[in-house]
Amino acid sequence: MTYKESEFPQMLEVLVDYIKKGIPIDEIVSYAYKLYKNVPIYVGIVNMCLENLVKEQNVIQLKKGDFVIIKDKNVTYRAVVEKIDKNNVYLKNVKIISDKKTLKVRIDNKQKVYKIEKDVLGKLWPSLKSKK
């Protein structure tokens, strides 16, 4: 065993934990970036904050202005609490992140797509790529 000389790997582990819980990661990464820019010399503190960034709680505990993620069967909603009355919580800026099994995109479509480069390490730095 040897010690890690940087606390950045821990940040990746925190992010992966969120992915496993099904929490939309773009919001978390954006928070991680803001936190890091605030305290760039204390990565350990950024990690500590990130671990505590998302909390599971009951609807009754929500307050106006809270940013929430709600999972409902196959659909995940991201939204901000607008108002609360006796029976309901009303959300605004609602974004739906849905799972779809298949999708057809026409080749003549001008829309741009982002591709994840899974072998980025092998392409940029082949000598560091494991043979396995």
Added chain:
Amino acid sequence: MQQKTFQKGIYIISGPNKIKVVSGEVEAIGKKFQEQEKVFIPEGKRIPLEVGTDAIIEIDDQNLVEKIQARTIPEDWDKVVDYLISKKINSVIIFGEVDTGKTFFSTYIVNKLLTKNLVPSVLDCDTGQSDIGPPSTLGLAVFKKPVLFMTEVEPEKLYFVGSHSPSEHFLYYLCGFVKLVKYGMENSDIVIIDTPGWVLGDGGRMLRSSEIELLRSLGTNFVVILLQRKNEVEHLVLTLPEDKVIKLTVSKKASSTSPEERKKLREFVYKKYFFQLEKIVLNFNNVKTDRVYFLTGQKLRIEKNISSNILWMEKLPGFEGLYIVSKKLLSQKENELIKKIYDVRKIKNVVKNDFNGVIVSLLDQTYEVVCLGIIEEVDFVNEKIYIFVPKGNKNKVVKIIQFGSLKLTLDIKEAGFVEPGLL
């Protein structure tokens, strides 16, 4: 100040406070008071006053005095000095969690060593709560007379780490450690090394074990002193023989310091260091920069057909690409255009204002610290750097500017960080 008779006993005096011993036998942290001696206790600090005979003491704030029943200094502390002398120890490194009284213990040991006619030095490695020298530095002082606070002495040698924490600055921290231990060995009988309270996790374990490795490599006859409440730092010394480790109990009155108090203490030390400022101007041509990309490449002429947003350009070696200082961050369009014109794949873009407020260390031709400074601004048109330095340093020769990761306002308040590797 009000005059008060203190009966024989032990008293805790909290800061901010001032006391003057008018008469009587009074001792604190191993230092005996002279009659009429005055002491200022800063906010966030406390001292145990041991009154041997009834004493008359003038005090600023009597509400900050607490009489206690027992001596705060544990009995096992008293035996340490005799052990160090009998074993001819020439370096002592102190490990303990935060708020275990490492600096208090160092002060006590220094005062006791002085009574044995030895000349001790202290290497203050706590870059966040520096007592010897300003925060962000390692400081070494050689002691000729007893003190109550390490802040009373001027550092004989400084090394700029550039941050409040060794985190992300491990290598410079260890370079400074070696340099100052060597200096302490050459200029005193025994070096007391007061370390930060980071003793757990990867970083804490790695730093503390590296310090032991370095003391061994430097050929010192060292001991490690553990200041513990239970056994919380023993994992750091498992490989050492028993006679290299002294385990001590923490003083019962060691109190915790909140992050806010720590910040105030840091600003107090910064304000003491930057008490009066004067401005110096350094020309790009006459200085070298260290720990940054700035001024380490080949200066490029800014082509007329590219943005007026750009103030400064350098070609960095190899894959590092271009170094560009601009008024505001380059747009995607500007980025692409510049890459095309200069045929590079990478641009390192810095905004002019990122330099403002950065704490730097100014070095002479022998790489010794002349003083720290705060960058007011960098004038990229006239190629000049404006830096505020403590009064008395204006005419000293500066050859190297070493950049740190912290920012201060000109009224000496902490103003955030510079991302390592940004400039």
